Amino acid sequence: MKDNKTLRIGLIGYGLMGRAHANAYKRVGDFFPELRYRPRLEAICGRNQSRVNAFAEQWGVESFETDWNALVARDDIDAIDICTPNDMHAEIALAAAAAGKMVLCEKPLARTVAEAQPMVEAVEKAGVKNTVWYNYRRVPAVTLAKQIVDSGKLGKIFHFRSNFLQDWTINPELPQGGEGLWRLDHQVAGSGVTGDLLAHCIDAAMWLNGGIKDVSAVTATFVKERTHQLTGDVQKVGIDDACIFHCHFDNGSLGLFEATRYARGHKALFTFEINGEHASIRWDLHDMTRLEYFDHDDQSVVRGWRSIHVSDSDQPYMDRWWIPGTSIGYEHTFVHQVADFLKSLETGEPCSPTFADALETQKVCEAVLRSSESKSWEDTGVTW
C-alpha cells in the first residue's frame, strides 16, 4: 500500500454492481470519517473500451483497463473488486490472490463448489484480505435482526423461512445471454435463481440461524427455449427459473426456501422470518427500513407484531445517516460493507462473509441443485 491511508481499488465490471461498488467507495469517507483507510477507485476495467471509458469519465475514475490481467498486474492497485459475470470470478480471484492483492468478490462466489474451493485456498494461502458482497447483511434492519438473534431473545428456534420472488423473466420473448442478460445463460451464470437469489437467502439464513445440514429441493424451468441475444439462435434454457427447498438446520429447526422469477407482482421480494420459542422476526426488502418483531413476553392483551422503523441513531449504522423517520436505501448496504471492510483492515479481523463463508453458501446451493436432480435429500457438507 502506497501509504497508510489510501486503499487503491481496481474494479472489474461496470454493470449494476460496478456502479453500486463505485458509489460505495466514493461515499464511505464522508460518512465514516473515523476510518483510517480511505478507498480510492484507482482503475475501472471492462472489455468494451468505449463503455469502460464512459464509466471512468462519469464516475471520475482516473484510469481504465480493458484486460483484467493488466489490472491485476498493476503496482498501484491494492485490492481487486470482482463485479464480472459469475464465470470470471474464479480465474480473476486466483490471479489477484497470486498477485498479493486483497480480493472483494461479488456473490455468488463462483458457479460451483469446484470453482469456489480453490478460490478459498488461494486467498488463505496468499493471506490476503477477502470478502464476498452478500450486501443484504448490512441492511440496518437485517443487522438488527442479527443482534436480536445473538442476544438469545428468541430462545430455541423452530422455523426459518425465506424467499426471493421476482417477475422479470415471465415474457418468453426475453432473450437469454448477452448484455444485461447473462443471468439467464447457464454457462455464464452457473445456475438460475439458485445462485442469483437463493444464495442471498442462504447466506442470511446461515448467518442468522447456523448451518444447513441437508436439503430436499425442486426446480422448474418454465420457459424451455429462448433466443440467445448474442447468437440469435433459439436454445434450450439451462437455468432454473424457480427453485424451492426445505432443509434441516444444525440447530434442529426446519428451513423453507423459495426463489423464482415468475412471481407476478413481486419485483425483488426478498424476505425472511425466524420463529423462536419466545420471539419471532421477519423482514422484507420491499420495505427494507422496517423490521417486524413479535415478543411473546409482552403482556398478552397488548401483544402483537411490532413494526420497527429502523432509522434511529441507536440502531445499526443509523448514527451515520440522517434523522429518525427517514430512510436510507439499497446502495447504503454497499457503503456499509466497504466501511466494515476498511475497519477490518485496522482490526485484523476477517470481514464477513469471507470467501470461506461464501463457500459454505455455495455448498448449499450445489446440494440444492443436486437434490433437484436426484429427487432425494442431499447432505450439504456445510460446517458453519
Next chain:
Amino acid sequence: MKDNKTLRIGLIGYGLMGRAHANAYKRVGDFFPELRYRPRLEAICGRNQSRVNAFAEQWGVESFETDWNALVARDDIDAIDICTPNDMHAEIALAAAAAGKMVLCEKPLARTVAEAQPMVEAVEKAGVKNTVWYNYRRVPAVTLAKQIVDSGKLGKIFHFRSNFLQDWTINPELPQGGEGLWRLDHQVAGSGVTGDLLAHCIDAAMWLNGGIKDVSAVTATFVKERTHQLTGDVQKVGIDDACIFHCHFDNGSLGLFEATRYARGHKALFTFEINGEHASIRWDLHDMTRLEYFDHDDQSVVRGWRSIHVSDSDQPYMDRWWIPGTSIGYEHTFVHQVADFLKSLETGEPCSPTFADALETQKVCEAVLRSSESKSWEDTGVTW
C-alpha cells in the same frame, strides 16, 4: 315484565339497523348464556305493511304493527327499540318513556339538542332503562383501547384524532330523501355527516378522552342540488357533505375530526388515534380486529407500533366467540351492546351510553354545526 327471564322487545324500523338489532336479540342468548334476561323480539313495527310483514316472516317475529303508537301501547312489550329515521326518535322516545317502557334508541339521539334534551328528561323522569346504539364502543379492539386508556398507561394525552370517511354520495345523480336515502334529507336526518358519522367519532372521543370543551368547524356541501326521490323535484341540498373540526378537550389535549362522504376509496373508514406521553393507540373500522399500540417503554431498538389481533379469549368479549386468529364482525357490536344492556338490568347500573351521555355528543355535534355557520369557535357546554 311478564316474568323475570324474558325481555319483550318492540322494534320500530326494519332497515339496516332494524336487521342488525333483530339479529343481536336473536343471538345473544346463545353466546351469553349466563344472562338472567333473554330478549325476545315480540313485535316489529314499520309503516309499509307488506314490508313489515315480510320482515316479520323472514326473522320469525310473531307480530307486527304499522303504527308505532299501537306498539308503544301494547302491554306485552317491555322495551321499545327505535330504529327509525332521526326525525322520529324524539316523539317515539317520549311516548315510550311515558308508557313506562325501556328505550333503546339508534344514534344520533335526535336531530338537535332541543329535541334531545326532553328525551333525556323523559327517561330520567320515568326512571326507565335507556341506551343509545353507539355500537362501535363494543368492537373488542375499541373496548381494549378503552381499557388501555383507563389503565393510565398513556400518561398525559396530547392528541386525539378521528375521522369517518365514505365515498357513496359522490355521484350527483344520486337522489336525496326517500327509501334508503333519508340520510341525505336534511329535514329527516337533521344534518349530514355530522350526525351520521361524526357522532360516532365524538362518542368514541369523549368516552376515551373526556369532554370536548370548544370547537372550530367547517362544513361543505359539494353537490348543491339533488332530485328528491319521493317528489321528483330538484331541491337544494341541506345537509353537510363533509365536516371538519378541531377542538380542545377538558384534559388539555387537542382534537381533530373529519367526516365526509366524498373520500373516494373509503367505504367506511372510521378511525381514531390517541397520542399520550408514554403510549399511543390507533384503530380503524376497515380492519376492525386489529388495534395498533405503541409503547414508548419498550426497549428503544425494538420499539415499534404493535399490530394486536384482538381475537384471544383474554381480550374483551372474545371469550364468547371462536378461536384465536379468527375474526368476528360488525354485527357482533350489537350483540355485545344487547348483552351489556341485559347485564345492566341485573346490576342496576346504567348501560352506557345512556340518553344523557348521548345528549353530550349531540351538544358537540350542534356546536360543530353552529361553528361552521358562525365561522368562529363555539363552546359545547358539555359536562362529561
Next chain:
Amino acid sequence: MKDNKTLRIGLIGYGLMGRAHANAYKRVGDFFPELRYRPRLEAICGRNQSRVNAFAEQWGVESFETDWNALVARDDIDAIDICTPNDMHAEIALAAAAAGKMVLCEKPLARTVAEAQPMVEAVEKAGVKNTVWYNYRRVPAVTLAKQIVDSGKLGKIFHFRSNFLQDWTINPELPQGGEGLWRLDHQVAGSGVTGDLLAHCIDAAMWLNGGIKDVSAVTATFVKERTHQLTGDVQKVGIDDACIFHCHFDNGSLGLFEATRYARGHKALFTFEINGEHASIRWDLHDMTRLEYFDHDDQSVVRGWRSIHVSDSDQPYMDRWWIPGTSIGYEHTFVHQVADFLKSLETGEPCSPTFADALETQKVCEAVLRSSESKSWEDTGVTW
C-alpha cells in the same frame, strides 16, 4: 323429510365445531330467506350427558342424545352432522349413510385414505347428499379469488403457495389428548398439523389450482413427549408438529406448503398466494376481509397490489349482510356453507366439497406423510 320446508339436523359433537354449526343452522334463514329448506337443529349428541344437556339448553335444541347410534336411528332426523374428533368420522358416516341420512362431516374427512374411501362409497351407494366442512372456501374474499381464477384472468399459473401457522403448542407442559386437546393425540387425530391445518391449504389449493400430482415433504415433532391428559402418563408424541412440502400441480405449476403450531406470533395465519402469467392473488385469514390482487395489465407507473376490502354487495355473499366497509367474520363461512348445502337440495347439484372431493385432499395428506417417512417424492394418486 317431515315436510318440504324443514331440514331436521342431528348434530354430533358440542365442541368448537358443534357451536359453529349450531350457530349456522340457526342464522341461515334470517339471511337467506329465499331458500326453500330451513334447517332445524333437532337434536344434539355427545358422550357427556351434563354437557350435552347444557349445550341443548344454551342453544335451544329440543332434544339430546348421548349415544350417536340412537341419534342415527331416529326417524325425525334428516341429516347427520359429524363434529366429533376425527377417529369417529368414518364409523358414524357409514352408519348415517346406511340409515339413508344426509351426512355433513367436519374436515378432515377421516384419519386415513383407508378410512375415507369407504365413506365415499357409502354415501354414493346410499345416494345421500353429503358435504365436508372445508369452510374457508366460503370466506367472501376466498370465493372472490376463485371467481378471478375461473375468469382466466391469471393466465398460465406458475406458483401456488400456502401456509397455516399457529403457535399454541410451543409450551412443552401442554398435555396431549383429552378434552380440548385431542388434536395432539395421534390415535384420535390421525396426524398433527397435516390433517388439521394443511388439509385446509390443500383443499383450497386444489379447488383454486387443480390436482396435486406428487409431493416431497418433511415433518418435525419438536416436543417429543407430553403427558396425556386422561391417563397422566408421559407418552411419546405421535403427531407431526410441523410439516412442509413442495409439489407439482397437474397444470405444471409448483406448489409450496407449510403448517406448524410452533410459529411464535401467528395465531391462525392461513394464507395462500397464486402467481399467474398476468395476475396474482393472495389472502390471509388474519385479515380475512381483504383480498390482495395484482394485475399486470394495469398501467405500469401506477401498478401495485390492490387491497380489496371484500364488503360490497356485488362481492360474493356480501349482499346478505351489512354495508360496505363493515366486516363479517369466521362464523359466517359456516352460514354460507349451510346456505349452499340447502340450495343444493333444491338444485340437485352436489354441495362441494363432497366426500369424494375431500377424499382427494386426504390422498394428498397421506402422500405428504408417506413422503416424510420415505424421504422421497410420492405420487398422490389424485384425480381432480
Next chain:
Amino acid sequence: MKDNKTLRIGLIGYGLMGRAHANAYKRVGDFFPELRYRPRLEAICGRNQSRVNAFAEQWGVESFETDWNALVARDDIDAIDICTPNDMHAEIALAAAAAGKMVLCEKPLARTVAEAQPMVEAVEKAGVKNTVWYNYRRVPAVTLAKQIVDSGKLGKIFHFRSNFLQDWTINPELPQGGEGLWRLDHQVAGSGVTGDLLAHCIDAAMWLNGGIKDVSAVTATFVKERTHQLTGDVQKVGIDDACIFHCHFDNGSLGLFEATRYARGHKALFTFEINGEHASIRWDLHDMTRLEYFDHDDQSVVRGWRSIHVSDSDQPYMDRWWIPGTSIGYEHTFVHQVADFLKSLETGEPCSPTFADALETQKVCEAVLRSSESKSWEDTGVTW
C-alpha cells in the same frame, strides 16, 4: 462562472442540512452525467472554526470560512446555499443576491412574510437563479403523485389532508435553543411546527392542489417552560408545539392539516392524501417508496387501494438508480433537487419552488399563526 461546466457552491451551515446538501452536490454528477453543469462544493462556512474545519476535512471541501460575509464576497463562488437557522436566511440571501450570486435557501424561506418578501424582490431584481429546498417534492412517489394529479385522472378534488407527526420534544427536560435545538427557540426559528413541519405540508399541498384561500387554525404549547441551552435560564416556550388547521383551496376542496412534535410513536410521519371524484392518492414518508392509489374506474369487484412500489425505471427519477424493488432514501431528494437546479441553468426555466413560490407557503404559515391568535378565519392572500 469560471467556466461553463462547474458551478462553484458556497455552503453556509454544517448541520443536518449542510450534510444533506454537501452529499447531494458530490453525488449528482455520478448519476446525472448528462448535465452540462457540475457543482463543486468550493467552500463551507460556519461560525465555529474547529467544527467547520472538521466538516471541510470530512467532506473534502477545499476551503472554509467563519464569516458568511466573506464567503459572499468571494469571486470564486457562483452560488450561495443557505443552511443556517431560520433567523439568518433573509440577511444572507439579500447579500448574496446583491453580490449577484445564485441563492439556494433551506426552508422555510424566512421566519415571517415581512422577512421573506424582500428576499423575493432581491433575487428577482438581481435576476439570480433561486430555489428553496422543499425537498419532499422530489421523492419519486411524490413526483409520481404530481404526475397523476396533472394527468387529470382524479377529476374534481374534494379533499386534501396532510400531517407531519413527530414525538421528539415530549420530554420536558429537553432544553430549548442552542446547538441542535434552535428549532425550539422562537426567536431563531420564527415558529415551531408551523414553519418547520407544516411548511412542508403546505408546499406539497399547493403544488399538488393549488392555492389555499383561507385558514382556521389552533396551536398548542404543551410544555410551557424550558431551560435555554445556552443561558441555562428557564424561559417561557414561545413556539407552537402543535398546530392544526383546516382551509379552503381555490379549487373548492377542503384542506385539513396537522403537525406536532407530541405524537408518541411517530418519528417523522409526513403524509398527504387527495380525494378526487375518480381517484385518490396517499403517501407517507415512513414508507416513502410506496404510493397508494385508488382508481374508481377499476372493475368494482376487484377495486382496492394499490400499493405502488415506486422503484421502476419508468417512474420519476428511478432510471438513475438501481433495480426494481430496491429503494432509494431521504438523501436522494436533495440529489434530485440539485439535478433539477442544474438542469434549470441549462433551460433557463425557474427551478421550483422558487423564492416566489416559497413566499406563498410563508403566507399560509403566517395566516395559520394569525388565525390561531385571532381565533377566527384568516385569508392567506396567496396567489398560486
